[in-house]
Structure formats: C-alpha cells, structure tokens
Amino acid sequence: MAAQACVLSLPTIVQELAASGVQEPPRQYVRRPACVRLDAAVDMPEPIPDVDLTRLSTDADEAAKLRTALQTWGLFTVTGHGIEDSLMENVMKASRGFFHQPLEEKQKCSNLKDGKHFQVEGYGSDQVKFQDQKMDWSDRLHLKVEPESERNFANWPTKPESFRDVLLEYASRIKVIKHAILAAMARILELDEDHFLSQFGEKAPVTVRINHYVPCARPDVVLGFKPHSDDGVLATLLVDNDLVALQVLRDGIWYNVPTTPNTILINIGDFMEIMSNGMFKSPVHRVVANVEKERTSLAMFYGLDAEKVIEPASDQLNQPAQYKKLKTKDYMAGFYKHFARGTRVIDSIKII
Numbered sequence: 001m002a003a004q005a006c007v008l009s010l011p012t013i014v015q016e017l018a019a020s021g022v023q024e025p026p027r028q029y030v031r032r033p034a035c036v037r038l039d040a041a042v043d044m045p046e047p048i049p050d051v052d053l054t055r056l057s058t059d060a061d062e063a064a065k066l067r068t069a070l071q072t073w074g075l076f077t078v079t080g081h082g083i084e085d086s087l088m089e090n091v092m093k094a095s096r097g098f099f100h101q102p103l104e105e106k107q108k109c110s111n112l113k114d115g116k117h118f119q120v121e122g123y124g125s126d127q128v129k130f131q132d133q134k135m136d137w138s139d140r141l142h143l144k145v146e147p148e149s150e151r152n153f154a155n156w157p158t159k160p161e162s163f164r165d166v167l168l169e170y171a172s173r174i175k176v177i178k179h180a181i182l183a184a185m186a187r188i189l190e191l192d193e194d195h196f197l198s199q200f201g202e203k204a205p206v207t208v209r210i211n212h213y214v215p216c217a218r219p220d221v222v223l224g225f226k227p228h229s230d231d232g233v234l235a236t237l238l239v240d241n242d243l244v245a246l247q248v249l250r251d252g253i254w255y256n257v258p259t260t261p262n263t264i265l266i267n268i269g270d271f272m273e274i275m276s277n278g279m280f281k282s283p284v285h286r287v288v289a290n291v292e293k294e295r296t297s298l299a300m301f302y303g304l305d306a307e308k309v310i311e312p313a314s315d316q317l318n319q320p321a322q323y324k325k326l327k328t329k330d331y332m333a334g335f336y337k338h339f340a341r342g343t344r345v346i347d348s349i350k351i352i
C-alpha cells in the first residue's frame with residue numbers, strides 16, 4: 001500500500017478505508033473543523049413536486065407543477081413512466097452487488113489504467129487534480145452508455161452477471177422520461193416543442209455514475225459527495241434505500257431531499273440552465289455521510305454532442321443572454337477542474 005501514500009496520483013478506495021476500521025477520517029477527507037456540522041440541514045418546506053408523465057402533455061395543472069419545480073428546486077420526481085419497480089430494483093441490486101464484491105473483482109474496472117493513469121470511466125474515486133484537494137467519502141463506477149459506438153465494455157463489470165443487461169435495459173427504458181420532460185420544458189417556455197430535444201446531436205453521451213457511500217464515524221466533518229451541480233441537460237437519480245442523505249442548496253440554506261427506492265428523481269443540469277437562459281435552475285446539491293448505513297445511488301446524465309454549441313435561447317425568449325455560449329467540449333474541459341475545486345463552470349460564463 002506504499003503507493004497510496006502519494007495522494008496526488010493514487011487516491012484511496014473509501015470502502016477499503018472504512019473496512020479497515022478507521023474512526024478518524026484521514027486529513028484529505030476532512031473538510032473543515034467541526035464548528036458547523038456538515039450533515040446539518042433543514043427539511044424542505046413542501047414535498048418535492050411529483051410530475052405524472054401520462055398527464056403532462058394534456059393537463060395544464062401538471063405542466064404548471066413542472067414549471068414550479070423547474071423554477072424553484074430544479075428537482076422533481078416522475079411517475080407514469082412505465083418502468084416497472086422490478087427493473088428499478090434489479091438495476092439497484094446489480095449496482096450494489098458490484099460494490100459488495102472483493103476489491104480484486106472491482107479493480108478489473110479500475111479508473112486508473114496501468115494502476116496510475118486516471119480516466120473518467122471506471123471504478124474508483126474522483127481524480128485528484130491538486131494538492132490539498134478534499135476527497136469525498138464514497139467510491140463510484142462511471143460508465144459511458146451512449147453513443148453505442150463508444151460503449152467500451154472492457155470497462156464494464158462482468159459481475160454481477162446481470163449487471164450489463166439490466167443497466168442497458170434501464171437506460172433504454174428511461175429515455176421516455178427525457179423525451180417527455182424536454183418537450184414539456186420547451187412548451188413551458190413557448191419554444192418549439194423540439195427546441196431542447198434537437199440540441200443533442202448524433203454523438204450525445206449518456207453516462208452513468210453509480211455512487212457507493214459507506215458509513216463514516218464523522219459525518220460532521222466529511223461529505224459523501226461534495227457540493228456540485230450536474231453537467232449535462234438533465235440527470236435522473238435512483239437510490240437503493242430511504243436514507244436522508246441528498247441535500248439541495250437554496251438561497252444559502254441546505255435542505256434535505258427525501259429519496260426513496262423505485263422513485264425516479266430528475267435533476268436539471270447546467271446545460272439546461274444555460275439553454276433556458278436561466279429560467280430553469282441547475283441546483284447545487286451534495287450528499288452527506290451517515291454513521292450507520294451505506295447507500296448506493298445511480299445517476300444517469302444526458303449530455304450534448306461534444307461539438308454542439310450550448311447557448312441560451314435568448315432571441316426566442318426576447319431576453320438579453322445571461323450566459324456566454326460555448327462548445328460542449330470546452331464546457332467539459334473546464335468541468336472536471338471546477339468539480340475538483342468545488343466550484344462551477346456555469347458561474348464563469350454568466351454575463352453580469
């Protein structure tokens with residue numbers, strides 16, 4: 001394990017650290033002295049809006065509910081998507097099952113190629129980009145699902161055996177949600193119904209990030225997932241238990257976001273905030289650690305073709321542009337740098 005002392009190149013697997021029985025998290029996980037508990041938050045004053053997809057295109061009340069969700073929390077749950085509970089249970093079972101395997105098996109999908117060169121796709125922790133970077137108390141498996149031509153099964157787990165098929169099945173079924181929601185968002189802004197859907201391009205990526213959070217004796221000083229907003233147009237989230245762990249920031253206050261198994265939570269991403277000229281906000285969120293229980297979540301991100309220009313629909317909305325336009329690949333180049341520092345690319349392209 002001597003190589004793991006070099007924090008910059010080889011971050012530790014948190015699951016291994018926790019299994020070794022450490023009580024005090026190592027320095028690189030500790031974010032600040034415990035004057036403010038990092039896991040502190042208040043409950044949301046109202047339930048997260050729940051949008052019924054079967055009524056979205058015909059019922060004005062349902063569309064109004066979506067509009068409110070988009071302009072307040074940037075988060076909502078969806079029903080009426082037709083995805084069976086059994087499929088959601090199976091994809092979460094396979095996801096959790098992956099993390100419950102011996103390290104050796106998981107390392108077959110390591111995101112450190114040749115044991116040292118970091119790539120986004122694969123199993124491990126996030127890239128350490130600079131000295132003193134604070135690390136999250138979680139491990140993750142990151143995979144590219146689309147475009148199909150860029151699916152690299154060499155990075156995918158072969159165990160649990162069901163993993164590949166169930167994930168692909170879930171990814172193909174969940175597309176209906178993206179379509180229904182993006183068409184409804186365009187209608188809400190009185191844009192052409194395919195305004196957002198037409199932005200994706202042929203090589204638009206769909207990526208999956210499966211997060212595994214193990215218990216930590218000091219949830220007051222570490223975070224399971226640092227504050228961030230998601231890249232991409234939107235993200236869907238599925239969880240394996242009802243632990244209160246996800247929090248969203250609004251007007252400087254952290255709110256607990258209740259999440260339950262078999263319920264799909266939608267999260268607006270930065271690209272949508274830009275394209276909607278700030279009408280729809282991409283929420284800053286984080287995940288707090290828990291003393292007793294582990295948790296697994298599966299987030300699916302819908303991005304745009306790397307060559308596409310992300311730009312506000314300011315002309316169509318008759319508004320001055322609030323964000324500079326930029327190519328998706330330039331946004332992504334800045335994303336991981338900002339992500340590591342806990343800052344947001346979107347803040348750097350706002351027109352003040």
Ligand SMILES: O=C(O)CCC(=O)C(=O)O
Nearest residue numbers: 209211230246287297299
């Ligand atoms: O685990 C969660 O609840 C959220 C995960 C998340 O925000 C992400 O993967 O981007």
Ligand SMILES: [Fe+2]
Nearest residue numbers: 228229230285
């Ligand atoms: Fe996120």
